[in-house]
Each structure stands twice: as structure tokens, then as C-alpha cells.
Amino acid sequence: MDQQDLLLKYNIPAPRYTSYPTVPYWNESMNTLSWKEMFYEQFKIHNLKEGLALYIHLPFCESLCTYCGCNKKISLQHHVELPYVEAVLKEWKMYLNLMNQAPIIREIHLGGGTPTFFSPENLVRLLTTIFNDAIIHPQYEFSFEGHPNNTTREHLEALYQLGFRRVSFGVQDNDPVVQKAINRIQPLENVKSVTGWARDTGYTSVNYDLIYGLPFQNTSGLEKTLHEVLSLRPDRIAFYNYAHIPWKSKSQRLYSEQDLPLAQDKIKLYTLGKEIFMDYGYVDIGMDHFALAHDSLVKAKYLKNLHRNFMGYTQTNTSLLLGLGVSSISDASKAYAQNEKELKTYYESIAAGELPIAKGLLLDKKDEYFRQHILNIACNGTTTLDQEFPVEVNKIVLPRLKELEADGLVEIRGKTVFLTAIGQQLTRIVCHAFDLYASGQQEKIQNQFSKAI
Template identity: 40%
Template sequence: MKVSRELIARYDTPGPRYTSYPTAPSWSNDFGEADYRRHLIRAGSSAERLSMYVHVPFCERLCLYCGCSVVITRQRDRMHDYVSRVLQEARLAHDALGSARPVVQHHWGGGTPTFLSPTELERLFTGLVALFPLDENAEVSIEIDPAVTTIEQLDVLRTCGFNRISMGVQDFDAKVQETVHRIQSVEATRLLVDHARALGFLSVNLDLIYGLPHQTPESFGHSVDQVLKLRPERIACYGYAHVPWLKKHQRALPEDALPRGHDKIELYLTAYRKFREAGYEAIGMDHFALPQDAMMRALADGTLHRNFMGYAVHPAEDMLSFGASSISEINAAFAQNHKGLKDWSEAIDTGRLPIDRGLTRSADDTARRRIILDLMCRFRLDYDAHGGAAAFRKRYADALVQLEPLANDGVVELDDNGIRVTELGQLFVRNAAMPFDAYLAKQRAQGGPMFSRTV
């Protein structure tokens, strides 16, 4: 695939990643605990399955590229109280929901979930599953950092019932690792991958990040080769989101060493070619999987879903999330917990759901969300699934006009049946979704940076 510098420059613009719609800048602090509780109660009558996310924000060190909500500490004695509060938060949500809906996707992220001791890992998992039982086919996954994760922790996770692990690699190049303050060897990663397979984990996912300081196609290609030797079932290859106005520590990265525009795309294309040559199929805008993986089956049968955890194989509409800063999506509403440990803890200690802000989706929000999910997950949209061609063209006339230049550039194809994102357009799928975002123009008019760049 060849991509011109002119085309990259045209589409290299700030834009959402659409892990939600409406996106987080549209949410309001007027949405609080009472609103979230009301949505939980209403959702209790549903028989649909649930997704669950648990946020463990603690890390021993700060990676300079990080865009997550983290707490840097070495005080592991704080973990007992944190686990206790997460379980209490889960009980509050369970009591409001009033039903035991099965969980089909159960995921822990961070931070570093394996900052917890083996005992605390088991206590947290056992407590959550007692409140929210797992579906027999549930995907139970966790993010781990090979630099701090032990064999004993992997043993406990597998015994609990985790069946998929995701390891952050980002880049194996020594200069890149030193610059971003994350040191991790190929050997340490291989040791955990091999042990996970010996324990019977069904799937191993490795994460890479392109766009980090000092990366070149040659150096990044070498890191990709090292990852491919480990033969993970899934690979995520994320573009680095440089948002120093939100994450102040990113200012420590050397701006002149950051690949941008065409140079950044070349990093991705280098990885893309190697993944495809190794037998991996592209999924969505940043995932790759072997043909036998469950994510490929979800793509083929149209059940691939996208939420705050990224691409998911189970299309559960409702997601309960626990822990500081975590975001729930329930009964057509988003609810985000307090980001600060102090506010989050105080709410739970006084018996309150720790909600900081949120949004209740309107009917128009829900319709546009379905459009964006189709484009982001399936790379196509069928008019018949959205009320028919005539109604769609009338309702979204402005968006279709905005898509015409993308069609002229070969990013999308427009015909009588719908919209298709081309192979070239998969690089710019965020741009293809943006015309359907009813909030974006207002957000841009507010001035100031808000989103990472789409390239």
C-alpha cells in the first residue's frame, strides 16, 4: 500500500478515537450518582449479557508516553484497601441493578493490574465473580507488565479463570525504551508468553506503539520481527497519542524526535506489511489476529464490538466498570468515576456510587453511535440497517456531503447500498467517522487542543 505525503497531510487532523459516542468531552458534571443509579435500576430488567472492566491505576514508574489514569507508588500496602473498595463499589452497583446478568467480557486494565499481590488478585476476582457470575464462554482478560509480573501471579490468574492476557511491549529498541522510561527485554517477555501458554491461556495479545521518539521503519520493523517470533494470537499496534496538554509528563519527550505525518504512517505500514506476511488479518484500525482467533470469527459474523476496552468479541451493550476513573456504559448512558483516589474512596466509604460525570444518550446519539460502530468495526455501513437509503440520505445529508472528498481520494466508496471504507481508508477510518459526529463542530469551536491527531 502506497500513501502519498499530500494525502497524509490532508487527513492528519485532531479527532476522536471513538471508543465511545458521544465522546468524553461532551459529558457533563451535572450527571451524577442519582442519574447512574436510575440507569442501573432500569438496566436490571434486561436479560442481555454484561461486559465488566476493573481499573487498577497503580504503577511503580511512569512511562512518558502513557495516556492512562495512573497512580505512581511503591506502597503495596495500599492494595488491600483498594481491593476492598472496588468490591464495595461492585456491591453498590449489584444492589442497584438487582439482577445477576451473566458477564461475557471481564477485563482488568490500568495502570498495572499485576501490581496486586497474588493474594489480592485472587481476592478481587473471587469477590467480583460472586456478585457477577461469568458466562460459560466469557473472555476473561488482564493487562500485564512483563517487567513486574511474576510466574506466581500468572499461576494464580489462570487458576482463577483468566483465559487471555495482554502484554505491553510498545517497542524493544533500547534507545526508544530509554527515552520513554520503559525498559523491557525480549527474554522477559518470552518467558511470560511461554509460561502463559504452558498454563493453558487461550490467547496472548502483545501491544506495540508506533510514533514514539526515535523510532524508524528499520528499528520498529526489528521490534515487530521480535514480536512475530513469539507468535501471539493477537497484536495491537496503536498510534501514539501525543496529548501533552492533558498528560503533562509527555512534555518530557523530545518533540523533535517524534515521528509525525508521513514518517509516522511509514512506521505503521512497516508493521502492517510484516503482520500480513506472517498470516495475521487486520481488524479495525489497530488490531491484528491469526485466522483461528475468536476476534476473526467476530469480525466475520458481524458481532465485533468497540468500547472503552478497544475491540471486543462479545457485543454486550452494557458495561459495568469499577475502580478510580473507570467508565461504565449502561442503559444508554455513560458514567465516569472520580479520577482522584481521595474522592473515589470517600464516595464509596459513605455508601455512594463514585460518579464524577456522565451523559444520557439521546435517540439521535444512539443512531449516530451505531453508524460510527459500523464504520469502526466493520469498515462498511449498509443503508438498510439504518432505516433505508432514502431516509439515511435525508437525515445525514450534511455528513454525506463531507464524505465526498474522502470518496474522491479513495478513502471511502459510496454507492446505492451504503458506505465502504477501503483498504487505504482503514488508515483514516477516524476521519470517515467524524462527519457523523454531531458534537465535533461545537467542540472544535471551543478552541484549544482536545483530541490526538488521526495520523
């Protein structure tokens, strides 16, 4: 079977494995009291040893990008900023009350929505208030997402002064036809400007988000986009598969499936992108991510220090991730929790002095065991099976791995599994082999997850 046939065979719905078990298998039995107890226990264990990762969700956008499946709120009214900042700070104070010592912040990521919807002044207000109650780890990593159309020099300079050195700009595609379809009209000049401002300010890492599989996208248009943006030498590239989930994201119903590339054409788009990245000197980090040789992700990959969480790949391996804001997800090593997805219910919980937990999951030993194998594959491309949970390994996981080995995605030597070159392109599928929740859950998988390519 050639590479194109393999990619077609395994182009099936699968999670991106920023967590395991994945969010659709969480439930509402995770009550606030259980989460508080788990957070407190894990904070005591991990804060002094590793520090805390902080994700802050800033949901507002001025216009609707139709491809987007993120939790967002469209508004042209910027008076919404301050009430939201105050709510997030009240949530932070609730967590401070659970801590027995000052939190050591190792990592921060501002996501959205559009974080740069917020004024520099309000972002500074939010962050300095948090910093006043915390200690900044000496090896901290601070990053934020910016829209090239509304990120200003003032945004970049204000966040730089607070320690931010990484910025990610959503580029997606430069083709005017594609931009019109996804309602993201974004001149290349804007991307050039914000990239230049970031570098002039002193940012050491600039990432571009690009998407393949968008409506009306074709190989000639994508090739032109890639040459245009790679000439700007972003330090990192996130090359995402467009996730067509109109049953979950209503805005995607504004175009039809007939407007999308066929499966075989989408695979050509991915293959083209990867070839061009390699030609420009980028290293394949793992699922969707590429970076230049000097980038810290590349160094972490070679040193086997990569980690993966809800913020994607990172080299700061913290076991405790705290999510603040509407729909944010927290990971307390042995438990997950997600905040309310609707602003109204989020605000109501905060006003009542309650953490806005909507659902979550307490992990058992089996969950932890298979999560580690998934992380090993996603981050290091290899994992070694041992004698723990032999029934599940021998009856479920190994048969799946044997099929993947027959197709050349993995190589099994004794008890150790290695990704092959083609397997690296299908990392989600190899991780899927370790996912016990996938057994007998094809309907749920079909309805919840995008395809692997």
C-alpha cells in the same frame, strides 16, 4: 493523490470512538440518582439476555512510563493494594443493591495502570468476592493486562484458575534508546519468558501492545522490534499511534516534539508495521488491531459479530458495561458515566456510601442513531443510511462522505457506505464523518484528541 499524500491529508485529530458521543462532550449534569435509575432499567433489560461486561481499573504502577496517557498512580508501596481492593468491592456492593437478580458476567477486563502491580492473592480476593455474588456466563471472556517485568507465573496461574484465558502484554518497542526515553526498560527476554509461561499455563490468546511514533523511533529500529516480537507469534497485536498530548499528560513534557518522528516519518512507521504484520499472516481487524487467522476476533470480523467499547474490540456484544475503580467508565446503552479520576475523591465517595460518578451523558435518539453508524463502520466496514434524521444526514454527514469518496476512502452505493482498503487505514476519519459533535468544534477536537496516524 497517492497513499502517502492521503495519509498525510487525513492525519488530523480524531477520537478513537470507543464511545459516541466521546468523553470530552460529557458533562457533570449526570448526577448519581439519574445514573442509578438508568443502570437499573438497563440491567433489567440486558442482564438475562446478554450478560454484563465488567471493567476493573487497577491504577498503580511502580514506575512512570512517560508516553502513557492512562490514569495511573506511581507507588513502590504495595500496602496500597488492599485498601483499593476493598474500595472496589464496596463499589461493587453498591451496584449489587441496584440489581433485581444475580448479575451474569459475560466479560471481564483488568486494566490499568498495571494490574500485575497487585499480588496474585489480592487479585484472587477481588475477583472471587465478585464471583460469589454473580453467575458466570457459559461463553465468558476474561482478560487482563500484564507488565512483562512484573508478571509472574503465579499471576498467570492464579488468574487462569479463575477463568482468564487472554492476556495482553505492553511491549511498545525493544529499541534501548526508545525505552530509555519513555522510561520503560524492558528486556526482550522478559517478554519471551511471560509469553512462554502464559502458553504453558494454558492461555489461548496472547496480545502484544506496540506503539509507533515514540520519541527517537525510526524505521530500522521498529523493523527489528517487529521481527523480534512477531517471531514469538502473539495471537493479537494492538499497534497504537503514540498520542502526544503533553497538555493533558505532564510526563510527556520530559521530551520535546523535536524528539518525535515527523508526520511523514510516522506514516512510514505505520505503513512498515502493517506490511510486516501482513507478511507474518496477521489479519487487519480495524482500528489499530491485528490478529492471526485462528483468533476469535478474526472469526467475529468475518461473521459480522465484532463489537467495540471502552475495552476495544470484542466479540462479546454486551449492551451493559460496568466500570469499577477510579476513572472507570460505564456504558448502560442509553447513558455513560465516568468515575472520579482522583484516588482521594474516589475513596471519599466510597467511604460516604455513594457511587463515585464524576460525569456522564444521557443519550438521545440522535446520539443512538449516529453511534450505531460509527459502530457499523468501525466493526463491519459498512453501514446503510435510512430516512431517520434526514437533515443531519444530508447537510452534514453526506457532504463529508462525498469528500472521503472523492479521495478513495469510501465507496457509496445507493444508501450504503463501504470502507475501501485505504479507508480501512483511516477508519477513525470515516467514523468522524458521522460525528455531529465535531461540527464547529475544531478547537476542542485539536486540544482533546490525538492525530489519526
